[in-house]
Amino acid sequence: MTASFDRRALATLPSRGELAQHDAAVWDLRRRRDAAAASVPDWEALRERAAGIKAFALDHLDELLTGFEERARAAGAHVHWATDATALCRIVTELLAARGARRVVKSKSMLTEECGLNPHLEARGVEVVDTDLGERIVQLAGEPPSHLIVPAIHKTRREIGALFHRTMGTPAGEDDPERLTRLARADLRRRFLSADAGITGANFAVAESGSIVIVTNEGNADLGASLPPLHVACLGIEKVIPALADLPVFLRLLARSATGQPISAYTSVITGPRPGGELHLVLVDNGRSELLANPAQRSALACIRCGACLNTCPVYRRAGGHAYGTVIPGPIGSVLGPTVGALGRELPHASSLCGSCSAVCPVKIDLHGQLLAWRGATVRKRPRGERALVAAAALALRSAALLGPARALLRLAWPLLARAGRANPAAGWLEARELPPLPRESFRAQWKRKRSAQRAEGERRRKPESAQRAEGERRRKPESAQRAEGERRQGREVVEK
């Protein structure tokens, strides 16, 4: 693990108790997933099928995207294309501005988090209210989500109660989850009813029908997509699948992998705008086409954002989502992180490479293999000085004759290497690592010293035969001498009495 990752983990889960609570909560989701998967007889066949459909979709993505666009337009939706985060923010801002929309209700969308849509709109005077309860909690706290499915999983009920009291004026000391949920429901209900626009993400887009599919447990996306006159759905280009008949495969896997439910409470297939309303679909690239062109890592685009890889990851469970410093945490975030440029060097190391993430992934993404590949890629991108240093180390480690002098040289250079600065060839390495303090004595020196001490002890025990015989002689004194000695002692005793 890296120093900055560790620092962020400690900031998120500062105490042992909080860490244990987070670990237990996340692991409980994993246990539920296991039970749900075990109850489905064709689970592995479903995973195979889902992986196959996604592989097909990625291999034919251009055709599917144009097919989706054509059918969505035919159904009355407007389709926009955004190369990057800036384009997405611009498109949404213009759509809202053209309709004078100032109050927006938003349902959970990791893509809009990734593109920084909320702060962009807020800076332009638009009130954006996240309506998923977990998202609302982290929005009020001014924090990013820490989990794909349970954004506020790092927060305790007390913290949430205090937050609601501070920001919504709820009764002080209230920390009952049901009552807190009711208070949030009442607050958000009036916002839904008065919103000018609803922004949602989409779990899937269907090329065959031009539909988008939105899955929630709370029903907030359905309210946001139906009450305001304007619905803007933002989706990554990788969300398109070929046909409606493919959806049950994913829907049977998604909620079971996420929370252990047989299916989420609401799955809405939306085609075109609602009567009297407008539907705008924004298809976003933001680095996805780059990943698609990388044969080793394109399968990460198959992700259906269930969060199962987070729930099983020993690093995520003990570090929390904020340690990753990216919108999407956990193994899938570490795979996607380098593509969006965030902490590229660091994240592939936030893994034990145990492979549990790959084992639970419903679409069979080889996550740990991809993390390993990213590690290799980050090594190849190292600065020249650092690569020379690593090459020298490799040379020294291959030769017993060179190792000794290299070791001595390294001990001398250690204080310089630990210092940050451009002149330091290890500076890049140190961005993601901490050079430990050098022990006073090297392992090899310790080994030598202890070994020689052991030898001396052995020597002492294996004295020459003559010396051993002399010792024996001394112990086996003649009988007369022993007798004399006894008498001498008895006499002393008499005298002492």
Place this chain on the structure above:
Amino acid sequence: MSERDAILARVRRGAGRRALHPGPHPPPELPGGWDTFAATLATVGGEAHGPFAPNALGDALVALVRRRTDGGRVVAEPSAAERAGRGPWEVAREPAVGHGFADAAVALVLGRAAAADCGAVAVLEDDAPHRALPFLCQRLVLLLPVAGLRPDLHGAWDSLPAAAWRSHHVTWISGPSKTADIEQTLVYGAHGPLGLDVVGVLD
């Protein structure tokens, strides 16, 4: 080059054209039937009633609605009202999406298909023209013709008429609105209905 064309050009360069579509998933052999559906629905916080013969449906619904409303406003979508007959409910005639139903204590909506393996009921636009009503009400009551019940989601999905997919929405509902966002404590009624009843109807 437009943004659209630039994105598509990049995607085209990455498209491999190697993978074949794996084809439809063979339906699993799962137990079906009303009891299985009712049991699954219970695990997601819903309650199944019946199934009732058409001539017994009205009385059963009236009793259920009275139990759920405590005198509040009951709104039935037209197709549900047609099935249910006369009762203590008003038929939704409002042309708008449903802002006016924010005070509805109970909504009565007709479902068309259901999957026993996940306790989900499909609601089509024709049967829920007031799109927000099933989400604004305090409790939702879905009428489900038992003939629409299938053992698994694949079967239920395929049983829907092709025209349904051309309408604005098809919504699969499985249990009431729920959240576990506060310390993983399950709470029903995050935004939408606090409870869901599914009433089986024998045709």
